[in-house]
Amino acid sequence: MAPLTARRTTCTDRRAQLGQQLAERLARHEESILAGELTYAIPTEAGKEATASLRAVLGSAGTGHPLSYDTAAALTERAIDVAALLLLATSNVAGAGNAHAPEPRAAVLDAAVHSVTAELATRAGKLDLRLHPCNDVTAYHLAAALDVQTAPGRLDAVSISRPTGERSASHLATAREAWLSLAAHEYAAVQALDQRLRRPAHDPAFGSIRIALHEGTINVVCGARLLSRPMCFDHRRAWEHQGTALTYALEEYVGGTRGDAHRVEQAQLVTLTRLTRATAAIVLLGCNSHSLEVPDRHANGDPV
Secondary structure, eight states: OOOHHHHHHHHHHHHHHHHHHHHHHHHHHHHHHHTTSOOSOOOHHHHHHHHHHHHHHHHHHOSSSOOOHHHHHHHHHHHHHHHHHHHHHHHHHHHHSSSSOOOOOOHHHHHHHHHHHHHHHHHHHTOOGGGSOOSOHHHHHHHHHHHHHHSTTHHHHHHTTSSSSOOOHHHHHHHHHHHHHHHHHHHHHHHHHHHHOSSOTTTTTTSSHHHHHHHHHHHHHHHTTOSSOGGGOOHHHHHHHHHHHHHHHHHHHHHHTTTOHHHHHHHHHHHHHHHHHHHHHHHHHHTSSSOOOOOOTGGGTOOO
């Protein structure tokens, strides 16, 4: 039998390792939230899936036998999943009185999103295809968006919008122009896909690109609690996500032109999602100088 001091040391080390893994998991979640990829919402299905998976591992372990290394590792992983969800839910309840915890929607945010979406629609309509002749408008705009995303200096342009020291108006304008150049091609691609599809990806919930884009942007900003902290949006990481997703959208679209309509729908869904994130980035850049006011939940009688 191991000495008591040795067993205590082992338990302490194990707790430290679990704590470190949990902290890393939560940190990755927060990074995704600040890049507009995730929200603080915790779907009921996520909780059910995590607890069911934990029960399954416990059931397979049996009783009266030492745990194998693989079983112990799986058990640790599932336990961390459940613990992370519990911590997020607790944080949400403490911060907003409910497990989903989006920030309340503000009229000033609606106005800001409306202004940006109108600007994007105008800019997309003015893109000159004559300079880049292409038989397929959708493919051209998806490829052009990728060209913007990978252009030398573009990543540096959006990186300066991170909250590190003072940022001049010219820095913010440079970052905004980068996002606008990207989003205009995405907007034009989604429009072109609308004309190609019998039932666009945004139907029937929204009915039009403008409505889907508007509501999606509001969900990103409020769901990530960025309304009161616009300078925390991770523009660099969000910009990097654009390249991966647009590559996938272009691949799906090319595959869809060979007869698979589902792949064309997937291309529009992915592109619309990227456009929504880009629009959120543009809106939040406009909020850096004068932060949007968040309505007082408690004044409306909402729970603490």
